[in-house]
């Protein structure tokens with residue numbers, strides 16, 4: 001395979017790396033201002049230069065392979081005997097070339113987590129997570145989503161305008177996840193804030209991480225004494241016999257994995273609904289359901305562009321490249337989703353087609369995808385039902401994204417709509433507009449009857465109205481986030 005001569009500034013100078021099949025000479029960086037300005041453009045350059053699998057440089061100019069092909073991604077995900085999840089195999093680690101302060105460390109430093117495990121150990125750890133997640137019924141999740149969506153709309157509804165990334169998408173998933181985990185709602189605002197902080201990698205990210213860990217530790221102590229119907233209790237009780245550290249780390253991973261991805265899915269879907277008239281017409285005209293619409297977004301804007309990663313267990317070949325034992329591979333989910341081999345015409349709709357790579361695949365395929373979808377679907381459905389004339393408040397060209405090496409975020413989505421009074425049209429309120437999300441079985445179940453609640457049948461559907469006390473902290477928080 002030939003590597004064309006570089007012609008732009010994102011290319012790095014020599015020297016190469018003689019110890020590996022990956023020379024640094026002429027390799028493109030996957031980080032830095034140029035790469036982050038247009039990741040999709042970079043992937044296409046790499047595809048044109050190298051085909052399905054391209055050599056790239058990560059932070060610190062450490063070499064890795066980026067998988068661009070749809071089929072090559074699936075091979076790497078589905079063949080753990082050749083492509084392990086255990087980052088300790090990485091040659092760069094073994095040669096002490098990754099500094100402790102490297103920005104790669106939070107993502108790839110090995111931990112006793114299902115994410116980094118293979119084989120039987122992976123089955124043990126993941127089994128505990130999936131069994132516990134599967135104990136939640138989808139209706140319970142949708143009830144939480146309905147309640148929190150209504151709270152968020154109550155907060156910005158009277159203004160007749162909102163910024164949907166900061167005031168909606170960045171709040172909803174974490175609020176729902178606090179209920180899944182089994183936390184009192186009072187923890188919600190600070191956790192939303194901490195997750196935002198971690199996502200943005202600000203200078204307070206370490207303190208935010210410590211807050212998340214301390215909160216989870218406190219929850220574990222409580223649930224040990226008084227277990228509930230929630231993820232903390234179920235993980236602690238699971239037959240896999242997770243240690244306290246394993247429970248804590250898996251809770252942290254679930255919270256963070258669920259948050260960032262679902263935030264992006266909600267923001268990108270709303271952006272499409274608000275900017276693409278054909279898309280919105282298909283949706284409102286019944287030609288496409290919201291779940292089908294989500295699949296289109298999952299194809300075109302994978303919430304995680306890359307997964308880092310897989311590590312070669314021995315010398316092998318992938319996409320025509322010779323991979324050495326200990327080399328790192330990045331799953332290029334966004335690139336694989338637009339591989340011309342599977343999508344010769346990107347404008348052909350793929351509503352409802354689920355063979356995209358957005359949730360990964362093989363033994364590590366996302367175990368929380370149904371929950372992520374339920375949060376996005378229900379939240380968006382209710383928002384569009386409650387605010388039927390919602391529209392973008394700025395020209396589409398003014399929307400911007402920030403990119404980091406693993407994902408890309410819409411920075412803001414300003415909208416306007418007819419102002420609505422608090423409580424107007426909500427489930428249980430006078431003159432309520434029936435939402436399709438609520439027209440299903442979820443609407444028949446009391447709003448407070450989620451798995452973590454003590455008295456499942458105690459409250460009627462009106463319980464979605466926010467108690468005065470909760471509205472107080474809620475308004476304070478969203479007020480602080482307003483831009």
Ligand code: HEM
Pocket residue numbers: 077114115116126129133253254255257258259261262265303304307333357358359360361362363364365366367368369371372373
């Ligand atoms: C739209 C939402 C979501 C997207 C796009 C997404 C995507 C992904 C991807 C790409 C992976 C890596 C797969 C691989 O390495 O092959 C993953 C793993 C994971 N996700 Fe999700 N995810 C989402 C929501 C969630 C939610 C809501 C939860 C929890 C409730 C969750 C929990 C996890 C966990 C625990 C793993 C690690 C699994 C393992 O290594 O065995 N995710 N997710």
